[in-house]
Amino acid sequence: MTTAFISHADCSLHNMGPEHPESPLRLLAIRKVLERTGLMQDLAEYSAIPASTLQIEQAHSRQHRTGLERQQPEEGIFHADDDTALCPDTLNAATLAAGASIQATDLVLSGASQNAFCSIRPPGHHAEQNLAMGFCFYNNVAIGALHALQQPSVQRVAIVDFDVHHGNGTVDIFKDRPEVLVCSTFQHPYYPERYQDIQRDNILNCPLPAYSKPALFRHALEDRWLPALQTHKPDIIFISAGFDAHAEDPMADLELTEEDYRWATELLTDVARQCCNGRIVSVLEGGYNPVALGFSVQAHLEVLAGC
Numbered sequence: 179m180t181t182a183f184i185s186h187a188d189c190s191l192h193n194m195g196p197e198h199p200e201s202p203l204r205l206l207a208i209r210k211v212l213e214r215t216g217l218m219q220d221l222a223e224y225s226a227i228p229a230s231t232l233q234i235e236q237a238h239s240r241q242h243r244t245g246l247e248r249q250q251p252e253e254g255i256f257h258a259d260d261d262t263a264l265c266p267d268t269l270n271a272a273t274l275a276a277g278a279s280i281q282a283t284d285l286v287l288s289g290a291s292q293n294a295f296c297s298i299r300p301p302g303h304h305a306e307q308n309l310a311m312g313f314c315f316y317n318n319v320a321i322g323a324l325h326a327l328q329q330p331s332v333q334r335v336a337i338v339d340f341d342v343h344h345g346n347g348t349v350d351i352f353k354d355r356p357e358v359l360v361c362s363t364f365q366h367p368y369y370p371e372r373y374q375d376i377q378r379d380n381i382l383n384c385p386l387p388a389y390s391k392p393a394l395f396r397h398a399l400e401d402r403w404l405p406a407l408q409t410h411k412p413d414i415i416f417i418s419a420g421f422d423a424h425a426e427d428p429m430a431d432l433e434l435t436e437e438d439y440r441w442a443t444e445l446l447t448d449v450a451r452q453c454c455n456g457r458i459v460s461v462l463e464g465g466y467n468p469v470a471l472g473f474s475v476q477a478h479l480e481v482l483a484g485c
């Protein structure tokens with residue numbers, strides 16, 4: 179059983195400007211590390227297939243999708259908000275990113291792959307049903323999870339999110355879907371300040387103060403995520419894999435290292451083996467220091483691939 183690595187060259191054409199941290203260099207940095215270390219040879223590489231309109235509209239309103247299509251410029255940049263912008267290639271990249279998550283789900287549910295990592299951008303976990311924000315347009319992990327729930331073998335799904343920012347979009351989409359457990363760790367108080375105080379049995383928010391030590395992150399996963407996952411018994415686990423809680427990341431103030439991401443991935447692969455035959459779909463979210471991002475993804479993939 180292999181680990182699938184799904185990406186697409188056109189994901190690097192989405193460009194919000196030379197100063198923007200969510201940069202095409204991110205995916206190139208990941209690929210460079212995987213090729214230099216030889217890890218890429220242990221992965222089954224796939225080119226992403228675009229998501230269909232129908233698949234995107236499982237997670238988003240038609241109004242959201244058509245609104246973005248109207249906003250996408252034929253040249254230059256259109257700012258949807260202060261930090262989220264469309265260029266002429268944005269929605270092609272976003273459709274491929276969402277499609278990668280669906281393709282990963284199919285590979286893992288069919289047994290063709292043990293697990294899968296989507297090396298894609300734009301990221302997705304801030305995108306709500308009706309709102310693009312925080313560098314996100316379509317909620318890739320949500321679109322994959324909703325696709326999984328349409329398969330007869332899947333009754334329950336878990337989404338775990340260790341990005342430094344809270345995945346408000348994922349909570350917005352699943353807040354009234356008890357078959358989907360959403361577990362998050364995130365710096366608090368911090369962007370985006372939406373939904374972090376929501377009270378739902380299927381939403382497990384674990385805020386972490388700025389400058390807290392990695393031990394606090396590890397305790398949140400062991401003491402809170404792990405029992406919730408064991409109780410929920412998902413048929414597949416999705417990871418919103420953001421690596422911007424890294425100590426070297428310019429965006430935030432947590433102090434994780436690639437060894438914490440390795441540890442977290444080991445915990446998640448262990449629980450996936452217990453409850454769902456090891457089925458994991460991991461989808462890239464944040465991570466804005468390209469060097470730290472490359473090493474963090476390397477550690478994450480070494481565990482997924484059993485290297």
Ligand SMILES: [Zn+2]
Binds near residue numbers: 342420464465
């Ligand atoms: Zn983030």
